Amino acid sequence: MSNELLDIKKLETFFYTRAGIAKAVNGISLSVDKGEIVGIVGESGSGKSVTGFSIMGLVDPPGEIAGGSIKFKGEEIIGQTEEEWRSFRGAKVSMIFQDPMMTLNPVLRIDTQMIEAIRAHEKVSKKEARRRCVETLAMVGIPSPAERIKSYPHQFSGGMRQRVAIAIGLLNKPDLIIADEPTTALDVTIQGQILSEMQTLCRKTGMALIWITHDLTVIAGLAHKVAVMYAGKIIESGNVQEVLDEPLHPYTHGLIGSVPSRNKRGQPLYQIPGMTPSLINIPEGCSFRMRCPHADEICMKEPDETISDNGRMVRCHHPL
Amino acid sequence: MLAFLIRRISQSVMVLLVMSVLVFVGVFYIGNPIDILIAPDATPAEYARAVKELGLDKPMLDQYWIFLKDAVHGDLGNSFVYNEPALKLILQRMPATMELAVTAMLMAVFIGIPLGMLAGIKHDTMLGRSIMRFSILGFSLPTFWVGLMFIILFSVQLGWLPSGGRGTTVELLGVPVSFLTWDGIQHLILPAMNLALFKTSLAIRLSRAGVQENLQMDYVKFAKAKGLSNTRIIGLHVMKNIMIPVITVLGMEFGGLIAFAVVTETIFSWPGMGKLVIDSIGVLDRPVIVAYLLITVTMFIIINLLVDIIYSILDPRVRLGDHN
Known part of the structure; x- marks a missing residue:
């Protein structure tokens, strides 16, 4: 049996707005193996969150999946019925969101919100469900979970709330968790704790993880594989160490250059000139060419994916 | 919770007091009920007697004081028209x-x-x-x-x-x-x-x-x-x-x-009460008007108090008495 869990091929998710069609995800291909941790990196508006929502079938109108395929364990999930989606979400793939202050319902107790997540997928008694919830809360590092489970969300700190959200994601032992910048809203120390716990959890449970972030440093220590997104496309992907050490795409290079580091103390940080293009009006050819120091005539033509033997992919006419 | 209730009740008493002054002064200046109540062909002597009977010959401040003293004892005065306690009339409706x-x-x-x-x-x-x-x-x-x-x-x-x-x-x-x-x-x-x-x-x-x-x-x-x-x-x-x-x-x-x-x-x-008070305004039946307004205000106060309590039950983030 193949080791492949998720296989996205030429996925297109477009938003049909009044101003025009915003191509938030514009033909991306990505695969995730069982137990693998994949980082998706990109600036705001590069389409990384929409990729996550597409996998969950949670793209809100006016957005919709316009083309491509998403196979989960070999089965196509695009075009599932609403009920198939419902039993898919939370059971096979879970998602954790950015802001833990907003993801939990403020007027329902934690136990209500956890037990319902189990009982949406399994016919178990409330007592049994509660026992599993307490167990999972302990697993994500909530102290005295049996008492704390009776609290309301506002009685938890931001970091604790995110742990609760992660616990909810874990409840049904999904094969894949999509984490959409779950540590962005947290303190750096809390971020570190949660990252290392997620890593341990993945190792223990054999669950795969897609970690969406704009923060390259997070990916560096966490992921096996990284995909860099720009204007709705993956412009570079591969083994995380190789990509970070030897970026092939000028955009990845620029991203790495703009991370503050010890070696560059006191010197001005590198900035990628210009801004991300509007998704409604993506320039023809390579979407990065307006900001690229290496751009020439050939970049007016859309570059194809070049895949090397070791699985490195880059979409550039002038790889570094 | 208890502190909250005590504070709210003392505030409510103040509101009722201020309200009673406003209403009393208001109805005092609306017009003279005797002109409406008494027959047009009444002699000046009959007129003066009627005024005295209803206590309308006293200065406004005295009238208010009498009203307040009685009100504390639960007596909001008798209706000029029905000659029955105003409170009873309203509670009936x-x-x-x-x-x-x-x-x-x-x-x-x-x-x-x-x-x-x-x-x-x-x-x-x-x-x-x-x-x-x-x-x-x-x-x-x-x-x-x-x-x-x-x-x-x-x-x-x-x-x-x-x-x-x-x-x-x-x-x-x-x-x-x-x-x-x-x-x-x-x-x-x-x-x-x-x-x-x-x-x-x-x-x-x-x-x-x-x-x-x-x-x-x-x-x-x-x-x-x-x-x-x-x-x-x-x-x-x-x-x-x-x-x-x-x-x-x-x-x-x-x-x-x-x-x-x-x-x-x-x-x-x-x-209902509404119809009663409209009729009473028509004939300037002061005690009924005052009593109606006081009862309505009391009901508003009680309802708002209940709403606050229900609100704190519905929204776990709100705890009564934590603030102010």
Whole structure:
């Protein structure tokens, strides 16, 4: 049996707005193996969150999946019925969101919100469900979970709330968790704790993880594989160490250059000139060419994916 | 909680005191009730005696002092017209008004909230838009006009429902009520609908806005990501969140409903407090007017207190007495 869990091929998710069609995800291909941790990196508006929502079938109108395929364990999930989606979400793939202050319902107790997540997928008694919830809360590092489970969300700190959200994601032992910048809203120390716990959890449970972030440093220590997104496309992907050490795409290079580091103390940080293009009006050819120091005539033509033997992919006419 | 209650009650006493001064001064300057009460051909001697009998010859401050002393003992004075205690007159009429107001409120809650939620969920459909149009009508049409139209349509043209009165009443715990007899219910429907129309529209607007706002929230998306059904998301997660503002506003509006009943009671000759006070204003029956206003204010205060308590039960983030 193949080791492949998720296989996205030429996925297109477009938003049909009044101003025009915003191509938030514009033909991306990505695969995730069982137990693998994949980082998706990109600036705001590069389409990384929409990729996550597409996998969950949670793209809100006016957005919709316009083309491509998403196979989960070999089965196509695009075009599932609403009920198939419902039993898919939370059971096979879970998602954790950015802001833990907003993801939990403020007027329902934690136990209500956890037990319902189990009982949406399994016919178990409330007592049994509660026992599993307490167990999972302990697993994500909530102290005295049996008492704390009776609290309301506002009685938890931001970091604790995110742990609760992660616990909810874990409840049904999904094969894949999509984490959409779950540590962005947290303190750096809390971020570190949660990252290392997620890593341990993945190792223990054999669950795969897609970690969406704009923060390259997070990916560096966490992921096996990284995909860099720009204007709705993956412009570079591969083994995380190789990509970070030897970026092939000028955009990845620029991203790495703009991370503050010890070696560059006191010197001005590198900035990628210009801004991300509007998704409604993506320039023809390579979407990065307006900001690229290496751009020439050939970049007016859309570059194809070049895949090397070791699985490195880059979409550039002038790889570094 | 106890500190909260004590503080609220002492505040309420102050409000009642200030209110009584305002009302007393107000009705004092409206006009002289003797001119209306006494026969036009009365001699000056009879006139002077009547004034003295009602205590209207004393200066205003003395009158207020007497009123206040009696009020503390639960005596709000005798009606000039009926020569009966004003409080008793009002309390006799109160059940009728309360029955009308409660029925109207229940209609607003059980019709308005579901319709509003439906309009919020299906906001870009024909149904959603129709519900909103209905609520605009409910808001803008004057209550008295709608009441008259109801009578013309349902009573005069169609002859389905009676146009006025309470119908047959039976005693429930010593209080006469209409809603337990078929005849009483028939009498109750039109005035209650008339009174409920505005609040129903309000409930529709509040719940629609609440649903639309809440559906955008991350917690709804997270609930979907957990694999919950739409029924559970709307029926529990969203519902519990929108109930907080809806109950708060409708609760406070309940006081307004009792006050607004004046118009509806007049149109449908519903024998409630509102009709009594309109009649009393017509003949400048000061004690009844003052007593009515004081009772209404007291009811407002009690309702607001209850709303605050219910609010703290609904919203776990609110604890009474933590602030101020």
